[in-house]
Amino acid sequence: GNSVTQMEGPVTLSEEAFLTINCTYTATGYPSLFWYVQYPGEGLQLLLKATKADDKGSNKGFEATYRKETTSFHLEKGSVQVSDSAVYFCALKLGITQGGSEKLVFGKGTKLTVNP
Amino acid sequence: GAGVSQSPRYKVAKRGQDVALRCDPISGHVSLFWYQQALGQGPEFLTYFQNEAQLDKSGLPSDRFFAERPEGSVSTLKIQRTQQEDSAVYLCASSWAWGTEQFFGPGTRLTVL
Numbered sequence: 577g578n579s580v581t582q583m584e585g586p587v588t589l590s591e592e593a594f595l596t597i598n599c600t601y602t603a604t605g606y607p608s609l610f611w612y613v614q615y616p617g618e619g620l621q622l623l624l625k626a627t628k629a630d631d632k633g634s635n636k637g638f639e640a641t642y643r644k645e646t647t648s649f650h651l652e653k654g655s656v657q658v659s660d661s662a663v664y665f666c667a668l669k670l671g672i673t674q675g676g677s678e679k680l681v682f683g684k685g686t687k688l689t690v691n692p
Numbered sequence: 693g694a695g696v697s698q699s700p701r702y703k704v705a706k707r708g709q710d711v712a713l714r715c716d717p718i719s720g721h722v723s724l725f726w727y728q729q730a731l732g733q734g735p736e737f738l739t740y741f742q743n744e745a746q747l748d749k750s751g752l753p754s755d756r757f758f759a760e761r762p763e764g765s766v767s768t769l770k771i772q773r774t775q776q777e778d779s780a781v782y783l784c785a786s787s788w789a790w791g792t793e794q795f796f797g798p799g800t801r802l803t804v805l
Contacts, residue, residue: 678791
């Protein structure tokens with residue numbers, strides 16, 4: 577079946593540190609890949625996405641590259657801020673044209689805390 | 693509306709009670725999704741509507757779970773005879789068409805005692 581595995585947390589960093597959160601996937605076709613973020617007390621928000629191999633998604637200084645050869649979509653940021661403290665979810669979707677549906681398949685989430 | 697809204701935000705039920713959770717999608721959004729998020733886990737898909745048609749209900753865990761969207765707008769997720777394992781946050785998301793970004797609501801936290 578289709579699944580997402582992401583690095584277990586929690587992750588604690590100091591401000592301006594480099595961030596990597598690993599994400600790998602298993603899918604029967606060619607999924608679209610996403611990172612969602614959940615800030616404290618708020619709903620899930622789309623952070624970035626990539627729809628095909630070698631695409632790079634980027635937003636708010638975060639980036640992730642769709643690597644088909646390693647089935648990975650690792651999230652990176654060069655210099656984290658306190659305001660980046662949140663839970664990050666990696667997800668995939670096999671759309672209707674892939675014989676799937678519109679449902680998102682999520683990883684378990686990684687909690688990031690950034691200290692000043 | 694400004695975003696997806698859900699009500700109630702918190703619900704406590706005694707085991708065996710029936711509950712109904714409401715989702716108001718963004719106005720004009722055709723697609724609507726329900727997800728269940730257990731504590732410390734990622735959201736898991738329950739069901740999906742395109743307008744009033746329920747196109748995928750493969751994630752509903754049992755026949756105690758039922759969802760409807762009769763007029764293609766507001767949706768209700770009903771859980772009959774609640775069990776402790778139903779305790780979770782229930783998330784609703786909507787998108788303006790298939791293949792487009794899903795926008796999530798704040799969720800309803802259900803606690804079954």
